[in-house]
Amino acid sequence: MNEQGKRVHREEPHHVLPSPDGTMILPKRLKPAPFKTRFISPRDHDTARTNDEIHTSISFCPVVRAIVDTRVFQRLRGIQQLARADLVFMNTNHSRFEHSLGVAHLAERLCKRLQEQHPKLKISHKDVLCVKLAGLLHDIGHGPFSHTYEVVVKNALPQYLDDHPDLKEHYAGYPKLAKDWCHEKVSLDMIDLCLDELGLQIDYQELDRPLKQIGDGLDRCSMRCFNSFKNEIDDFSITKVHYNDDDDILTSRDFCFIKECILGRPLPGFKDFIGRTNMHKEFLYDIVCNRHSGLDVDKIDYFARDERRAIWASGEIETLMVDEAVVAWAACTAERGSCPGCDRPEHKHHKHHLMICYPEKRIPDCLRFFKKRYTNHDTIYKHKTTRAGQLLMCDILCQADPFFRIFTPHPFVKRGPLFPQKFEKLPLSLAMLDPYVFMDLDDSIFELILHSPDPRLNPAKKLIYERYKSRKLYKCVGWEVIDRKDEIGMNIWKKSESQIAAEMLTMGGEHRDSDGKPLVLEKEDFVLDKCSSNYGSGDKNPLEKMRFVRREDMSTHKKHRPAEDLPLAILFDEKRFSTELPRSFESNIIRVYSRNDEKSDLVGHVFAEWIEKALLGKAGIFSMTSDPEEVDDDEEEDCKLPPVELSQESIPENYREFYGEDDDDDKSIAL
Structure with a gap:
């Protein structure tokens, strides 16, 4: 902005310049944009924090704050993590919102741990931010009542319609969902919708360029790392801030990487990962969704959070699973033909992956971690009364779905070019066909059903009123x-x-x-x-899918070696720990x-x-x-x-x- 308050467009990149009043600094512009965009000011560089019952304190960088403040992400406040487990354990009313923040925090913490332990792997600040954003957005595709909605869509409703074939006519004209549909795939669309709300879009034609500016909102150059400056910030002035090179701006490839971290496999339409093609960084894909061992920051957070809320046990995060993680070469644990990395030419020569491993002495701790998974499932998630409540909710949604329709958003909701309107209204089970419709769904859906004037919904209303609201479970x-x-x-x-x-x-x-x-x-x-x-x-x-590093290979000088010279991790030796293993898993x-x-x-x-x-x-x-x-x-x-x-x-x-x-x-x- 100039002194007259008019907009100034600069064709060439330039360093940050202070505004006349000294309170606003404009980042570099790659080229003029015909939209009203806003920049993240230097005052936003100050990391915001919020308290958390599991992690004590969670920090927000400017990019995280921008995404958290979107309507798409704020929707997670209305979706309980454990559906209605609070019908049994009354404190389990925590939401997907706080869990997502916790996973982002742990993802950043683990990534920085590996960055510190292995400096020659060249884990960049942008890598850390991308993995953190993957943790933040990994559950953004969940529907009402979390996994209950997924069970209805994939299992309960198809069976209900088979038992009542006359109801199938109410779905005429709607496409069928793919058999491999899951909430992770919905998360990919919701990420696009989140960017759309910020006026941005992934450009698959120019992956190494900044995000495409498609509307008013956040300037695409503001989506960048704010913790990697060339010069330190002067404590008494904000006029000496200098951004690093353009490499710190998040590109379309970076957001493809974020999506791949969530999905745990290449994006639809691609045979291999496109976010991080360097084989020496493939372990980054296993931080949020570990496709090898299943031990990832998502589980570390919700094991502790759910345990704390349900049975008021220790509820502490498994710090050893974060603080003692290392990177080493290891044999792939995936089934033959299911790992895209194994087909790469460089892997055919090396025959191993760089994986997140743990010291051999931590085998008992890893076993206790997976034991906690069993305990949580047996005690909380699969509790007979918890399941009774979920079965009741499935019945309500199945009886309502053929007749209840969610209309497309109001006219004042401005659609982006990525998701044009295809349907005037959608059933609950197909709401994900339009991300703008899906964005309106949360755990309040029963209230919408209850107050609908459609008499065909009376059986579902009766279940809500006579059983659900009075806790008369099956x-x-x-x-x-x-x-x-x-x-x-x-x-x-x-x-x-x-x-x-x-x-x-x-x-x-x-x-x-x-x-x-x-x-x-x-x-x-x-x-x-x-x-x-x-x-x-x-x-x-589960330890059979993990890899462990020998004690003699855990010395500092060996961990600080280049990627090619990192140690080779070993398999789990069941004979050495036979006394600690259960009779059945x-x-x-x-x-x-x-x-x-x-x-x-x-x-x-x-x-x-x-x-x-x-x-x-x-x-x-x-x-x-x-x-x-x-x-x-x-x-x-x-x-x-x-x-x-x-x-x-x-x-x-x-x-x-x-x-x-x-x-x-x-x-x-x-x-």
Whole structure:
């Protein structure tokens, strides 16, 4: 700006110049832009901080602050991290917003740790900022109720529509989602929408140039590193600030790198990573989403945060997982053909990757980290009452989705060129087809359904009003732990919930209540839930996918070597730690919940009979090994249930002894 307040455009790059009043400094401009853009002033260089219950204090650089203040990111305040686990653990009402800030903080901390430990790897300030932004934006694509929305879209709703084929006509004209759809892919679109709100866009034609300026907002040259100045800032004057070279400006390639860090694989349409093509920096991809071992800053944060909120345990971050991480050469842990880096010519010669590894002495600590994952899943995420609440929410969303529509944003919402309007309105399950629509979705969606005048939504409204709002959750009336190492157990586990439900409905016999009235079990009366809790690698030891550095290779002079001379990490030796390993790394359980309070005893009775015959190898309509048509007449007779008058007393004694009395779910609430 000149003295008359008129805009000054400069064709050539120039160093920072103070404004007449000394309070504003303009960064370099690469070329004039026909938009009203704003610059980040020197006063914004001061790092902002906020308190956090896990990390004590989290800092914001100007670029992070600019992104956090967008509507796209602020939406995460309205999405709870654990959906409605607070129905059981009342303090678990933390949001995706604070978790995302925590992951960004840890990503920066780990990246700076590796930068300090390995100076010859040339981890730049821009690399650190990009990894931090990946941590900040990794969950920006979550829908209402976090993972519950994803379960509805991918599993619950398709099954519901198969059971009610007449409802499929309400989706005519809408495209089908890809089978590999996930919230991480939505995050890629939401990042584009976030940049669009700032007036910026990724330019895939000029990856090494600054972001494309497409509208009013933040000047593209303001998206840069602010902690790498050529000269120190004078404590008494802001007129001596000098930016570094143009290399500090974030480019389109940098934001491709951010997206790849979130996705954990190359972007759609690309066979290999384009963000960081140098093989000596590929370990940066594993900080936010570790495609090799699964030990990343995302899990470090939410393990501690969820544990603190749910069971008020230590809730401390695993500092050793951050402070003792090192980089070393190691054999790839991915399945053959699934790692794009293994196909590079340089890898064919070297046959190893640069990976994030840990000292060999930290093997027990790594095992405890994955043990915490199992504990959190078993105690919090897969708690029977937590799952009851999630199943109820799935039912509400499935019943509402065919009729409820989200309209495109109001006319005052200015669309960018990347996402033109294609639909006037969208169902909840397809809201991600328009990021502008998806941006309006959060956990308040039930209130919108409840106040909709459409009478077709009455079944969903009834569930919200009579069950959800009064916490009358579905009752768990039976469960069975399944041993997948056993052949019969494996055959049981291979069955889907719908297959098990169909077999339960074919169980013979007549059922009556205590008053003698006949009872008929229907598919809508119950819902089955298969849950697995593991250490992160299914039934395998997660340490098998990690790599560790020998003690003699941990000396400072060896870590400070060039990339080519870094040590070779070794595999986990199970024999040395056999006493610390659990007998099994995974537990599997099948639960049945009653949707109909009047038929709870009936559902529990039929499930008990089904599981008894299944464990004897007679279930599967009714054989686990034979085709139904091959079951002979004698076996078929054995499979029929005798008539039974159902009451509390009629439940088999061994069933009640095994499962115990559980008439009141409130007894399991941890407050």
